[in-house]
Amino acid sequence: MTSTITSTITQDALLVLEDGRTFAGEAYGAVGHCVGEAVFSTGMTGYQETLTDPSYHGQVVVQTAPHIGNTGINDEDGESRRIWVSGYVVRDPSPRPSSWRSRRALGDELEAQGVVGISGVDTRALTRHLRERGAMRAGVFSGPDAARPVEELVNVVRMAPKMAGSALAEEVSTDHEYVVQALGDKRFTVAAIDLGIKSMTPTRLAERGIEVHVLPATATIDDVLAAQPDGVFFSNGPGDPATADTQVELLREVLQRRLPFFGICFGNQLLGRALGFGTYKLGYGHRGINQPVIDRATGKVEITAHNHGFAVDAPREGEASTPFGRARVSHVCLNDDVVEGLECLDVPAFSVQYHPEAAAGPHDAGYLFDRFVELMSSSATTRKGA
Structure with a gap:
């Protein structure tokens, strides 16, 4: 349930589940790696409230809605003082926000707060997998971390604390x-x-x-x-x-x-x-x-x-x-x-x-x-x- 970061550039990224399944994509937000419990949220709107909900502490959140970031980030809708998710998984991030209330792009906010994310993932397939196998530990690895052997990344994920038994x-x-x-x-x-x-x-x-x-x-x-x-x-x-x-x-x-x-x-x-x-x-x-x-x-x-x-x-x-x-x-x-x-x-x-x-x-x-x-x-x- 920790993350390490470097600077953001367009780089490859990999989502790794504890059962060994992987999903390839691109870095979104901060570059580095994070681990936590992979869960999915079915909200069509409200991603800013989701990200800032402290209940998501220690979790890698998968958004089932395909388009995320359309309304950017504003200074009014946050539900706490910071983003709490350990990692963030989306399919199609908006290249630019279109809301008059937006103050900055979602990707920029993730980077500024050190949240490692991945985009371009088939979130429908990922959600079906989590529904069938259950929520499990996961890691998002981008930049140089994504080039490490998959077996090594799976071991990193399996060393992360389980949500059961966690006092957060x-x-x-x-x-x-x-x-x-x-x-x-x-x-x-x-x-x-x-x-x-x-x-x-x-x-x-x-x-x-x-x-x-x-x-x-x-x-x-x-x-x-x-x-x-x-x-x-x-x-x-x-x-x-x-x-x-x-x-x-x-x-x-x-x-x-x-x-x-x-x-x-x-x-x-x-x-x-x-x-x-x-x-x-x-x-x-x-x-x-x-x-x-x-x-x-x-x-x-x-x-x-x-x-x-x-x-x-x-x-x-x-x-x-x-x-x-x-x-x-x-x-x-x-x-x-x-x-x-x-x-x-x-x-x-x-x-x-x-x-x-x-x-x-x-x-x-x-x-x-x-x-x-x-x-x-x-x-x-x-x-x-x-």
Whole structure:
């Protein structure tokens, strides 16, 4: 999950998978080599948000859409302070951006941030391979590195850490607390644990009158309580949820105190663990902005934005008994029946596996932020009544 770079010129490049399959192309972005987990994203738009999503830390991202870079890079749509992907794989990069919002070309931005990429790849064939064999470690080698013997490059790839067992959330988290002010009249205060948070998430909360205190992934219950929160939020993030024991213990303390809780993506997996469920690695995960999910409470189907390679192993039907009372699966993916949401019935907590902030993506799931507001309102009323 590291990369080395030199200067960029038009050079040959090679994508090498851990099972020995290779794909030839041209250098795109920085020249050198990188390794990580090869995954594919099906979004037709939103590549800038994908690149800057901290959940992609440690991954070599394959874009299934053939034309990438058409709208360049602007200064408004980034979801974090930098590009997080380990490597980038595209078929046909745009030779020049055409959007009035663009400030620079995508290839130039990749080079400036030291991201090694490859273009000219048959991404359809590559995606089919990953769907059949599963997400696996990969390396992109360009310039002089691409001329090394393939057997040697395969060995480099196989020496890279596997995503299963990787603890990455603390690597992408903020190292200090910061506050996103509420827009308009302040209604609530939320302590948000940054496990790889996207900038649009605090924005969506702030739009609803919430002052958001964003805390590092290493935050303790004392740090959370110091914000005097009306609710607690756990964000998306990279890595294996089985490694996040510290954050799971924090969440259990939140649940014990009956603080209203909302989690997304990694936060959903950690709620599952806090409730006593297991987690497991998906074959190739869900990534993109077109995943159908059903909300079992309403029967409505949402088209949602996803980025996860792990899932919660919870019973799909009925109610389960947990250390915090009853819980049930609230949302399910219609493609493969993967658990996409959890709801606690005896403590004020719920979570979803997808990204309701929709950056990029559809806005079908925006109501979940309103549901969190309602949960905090109900909890506040209950406390006053007591």
